[in-house]
Amino acid sequence: MTLIQQDKKTRVEINLITRLAIPIFLLIVCWFIPVSAKAETTKSNSSQLVQLKVTPKPCVALRKGQKCYLEVTFSWQHPQVSNYCLVNITTNKTMRCWKQQAKGEFSFDFQSRQSNNFALRIQESTTDIAQATIPVAWVYKSSKRAKSTWRLF
Amino acid sequence: MNNLKIKKSLIPCLNLAVIILAGASFSSTCFANDITHSVRSDTEQAGSTENYLELGIMYAEGSGPSFSDEGNWDGTLLIINGSYNWNGLFVENYSESGNGIVFGYNALNNDNWSLDLTVTTEWWQKNFDNNGRYPGINNQYYSEPLTVGGRLTGYLGNNAVQFSVNQDATGDHNGTTISALIGRSWQVRNWNFHGIVGVEYASAKLNDYYVGVSEARVASPRFDFIEGGASAYEAGDSVSFSTEFGVTYPLTQDWVFRATGRVVTIADEITDSPYYVIKDSVATSFRTSLTYVF
Numbered sequence: 001m002t003l004i005q006q007d008k009k010t011r012v013e014i015n016l017i018t019r020l021a022i023p024i025f026l027l028i029v030c031w032f033i034p035v036s037a038k039a040e041t042t043k044s045n046s047s048q049l050v051q052l053k054v055t056p057k058p059c060v061a062l063r064k065g066q067k068c069y070l071e072v073t074f075s076w077q078h079p080q081v082s083n084y085c086l087v088n089i090t091t092n093k094t095m096r097c098w099k100q101q102a103k104g105e106f107s108f109d110f111q112s113r114q115s116n117n118f119a120l121r122i123q124e125s126t127t128d129i130a131q132a133t134i135p136v137a138w139v140y141k142s143s144k145r146a147k148s149t150w151r152l153f
Numbered sequence: 154m155n156n157l158k159i160k161k162s163l164i165p166c167l168n169l170a171v172i173i174l175a176g177a178s179f180s181s182t183c184f185a186n187d188i189t190h191s192v193r194s195d196t197e198q199a200g201s202t203e204n205y206l207e208l209g210i211m212y213a214e215g216s217g218p219s220f221s222d223e224g225n226w227d228g229t230l231l232i233i234n235g236s237y238n239w240n241g242l243f244v245e246n247y248s249e250s251g252n253g254i255v256f257g258y259n260a261l262n263n264d265n266w267s268l269d270l271t272v273t274t275e276w277w278q279k280n281f282d283n284n285g286r287y288p289g290i291n292n293q294y295y296s297e298p299l300t301v302g303g304r305l306t307g308y309l310g311n312n313a314v315q316f317s318v319n320q321d322a323t324g325d326h327n328g329t330t331i332s333a334l335i336g337r338s339w340q341v342r343n344w345n346f347h348g349i350v351g352v353e354y355a356s357a358k359l360n361d362y363y364v365g366v367s368e369a370r371v372a373s374p375r376f377d378f379i380e381g382g383a384s385a386y387e388a389g390d391s392v393s394f395s396t397e398f399g400v401t402y403p404l405t406q407d408w409v410f411r412a413t414g415r416v417v418t419i420a421d422e423i424t425d426s427p428y429y430v431i432k433d434s435v436a437t438s439f440r441t442s443l444t445y446v447f
Contacts, residue, residue, distance in 0.1 A: 069342040137406045142203035
């Protein structure tokens with residue numbers, strides 16, 4: 001058997017392995033898929049009528065310590081018309097205020113290295129009416145690219 | 154023949170489409186799953202070596218010098234990436250790079266520098282198959298020599314430098330490789346780009362073991378394609394240059410997408426061998442993968 005013939009035989013074997021590899025991989029993947037997706041992303045206070053939602057979340061960066069970027073939208077509603085503010089509790093910064101409103105929406109470009117907590121408050125008040133969190137997660141807990149991935153040869 | 158070629162090229166594309174489709178359909182449920190995950194512990198030392206394991210699938214295609222009249226190749230394969238460290242001892246595997254399982258001992262480690270002593274039995278063929286230097290080498294023809302080596306890695310900000318030496322320890326060919334590379338990574342929003350340039354020296358003993366042709370072998374029907382017959386060939390040492398550019402993106406806390414392109418020069422000392430039907434001096438490859446990080 002020549003090397004060329006052997007090469008063709010190897011290719012056929014690789015194709016067979018490939019055909020087996022796909023279903024095995026998908027089977028393993030399915031194993032880690034949750035049976036039911038958890039769709040609830042809202043944190044609110046005890047009253048179901050007061051609501052502060054943020055979508056999407058979480059913000060995922062590749063490595064620990066990296067800044068995470070995510071376009072998020074907050075939406076809120078309250079049974080009473082009043083002056084409300086959305087506050088970033090983590091940074092103690094007021095994101096936006098609404099005058100004489102019972103609901104509102106606000107989008108912004110989230111950028112942070114850590115999880116941030118947000119709250120809806122009556123303007124000039126420090127009491128949280130509803131809270132929401134944008135968790136910052138990462139895939140790899142090392143801040144450095146693994147040594148084994150710095151390879152060319 | 155044409156039908157066969159069409160079938161061959163469609164299978165990997167189909168596989169890739171299935172994986173992308175599966176990944177897209179699973180992404181929403183996986184995202185929901187992430188919410189139930191606690192955010193990973195923040196107590197690890199920032200620069201510590203990481204224990205991790207990921208399983209995935211990769212599609213790769215490329216072209217370069219070839220032992221057959223087909224210089225293009227492609228394929229889909231399962232990949233296992235990971236490393237486990239225990240008291241300085243470690244085992245690691247990074248399938249995208251093509252080298253096999255590496256066992257080692259971390260002899261030096263500080264914030265900026267790390268020195269590893271390594272042992273592997275899968276260095277040469279996987280490594281060279283991967284970068285296109287000795288394409289299509291079949292494991293049945295060659296044993297896998299035990300290889301010992303050293304790897305010094307330096308982290309200087311977003312840059313990394315790495316010097317490696319590997320030596321056949323079992324005397325199969327007594328070959329040696331010495332390589333140096335400099336890499337840089339940078340982040341654009343949640344996309345993580347990296348670029349690497351490097352150079353590698355391979356000893357004549359190593360090259361000759363794989364692509365040298367002895368007087369006895371020259372009469373083999375293997376070389377019938379050469380008009381007038383092949384001549385014996387003794388390969389010399391070689392220097393190859395390589396560059397890679399890639400991107401990594403975290404789809405979720407558990408799923409990672411990668412795409413990488415690589416160009417490697419192949420020295421004439423290698424492709425002048427009668428084994429090579431296509432004697433291109435450059436090998437190119439493109440790889441894309443989807444992995445699940447445990």
